[in-house]
Amino acid sequence: SSGPPGPAASAPLPPPPTLPPTLSVSTSFTPLPSSVGAALELQLHSEKTKVVELGRRCTELEVKSGTFENVVCVLNREVERFATTMEAGNRQHKLDQDKIEALSNKVRQLERTVGLKDLTVAEMEGRLREMSATTFDGVFIWRISDFAKKRQDAVAGRAPAMFSPAFYTSKYGYKMCLRIYLNGDGTGRGSHLSLFFVVMRGLSDALLKWPFNQKVTLMLLDQSSREHIIDAFRPDVTSSSFQRPVSEMNIASGCPLFCTLSKLDGKNSYIRDDTIFIKAIVDLTGL
Structure with a gap:
């Protein structure tokens, strides 16, 4: 009989790996020159x-x-x-x-x-x-001061005409005023003082008789010798100036040749203290 099997025979080991040859490092160096250092x-x-x-x-x-x-x-x-x-x-x-x-x-x-x-x-x-x-008896005196200046304004055309305040024949009578041209108007321009009478519209016109038919007397008063310049007229009842007014004033009527300007030049008794006086008298007969 054969005995128990012995251990198996070992396989041969591979040869060890071959190492590359070891590089040898040199630890020695060449010293730098002193100038470079x-x-x-x-x-x-x-x-x-x-x-x-x-x-x-x-x-x-x-x-x-x-x-x-x-x-x-x-x-x-x-x-x-x-x-x-x-x-x-x-x-x-x-x-x-x-x-x-x-x-x-x-x-x-x-x-x-x-x-x-x-x-x-x-x-x-x-x-x-x-x-x-204002007066209520038909007699009115108009005082015009600063005559020289107003005359010059009239000559220059700045204010050729001036209107007076209104006056009356009675408290409920005709209302009237005056209009004056200190350098003349119309035929009297430049040579005469022109003075006009104006019938105005009044509150009592419906009670009055028309046309206006009262005699009017206009005067430039002499302030010393009483030689007044006077003109008078009786209204033309056919003229529109004396019919019952339909506007504030009727057309003025009066005296374009009232007084020659030569009478007002130089020394005269109509101008005193640069002032003249105009007087109007309305005849109240029949009113």
């Missing part, structure tokens, strides 16, 4: 100096940058404050402008109101003067 040290020192200088400059710039940032921050606050102030100023300016405009409008309105009141007062004063000069 010195140059390198000098260059290294220069670079270190530059680095230090750059660091210092960076530090300075950082400090300056911080300062600049602070300044910018302050300026920004100032700009914001200024902008706020400007905005408030603009609002106040707008309010002031609105106030000024409102006040200007009020002043203009007050000026218009005052102007109208002045005009009303002037009209009332004129009416009072007329009322104080």
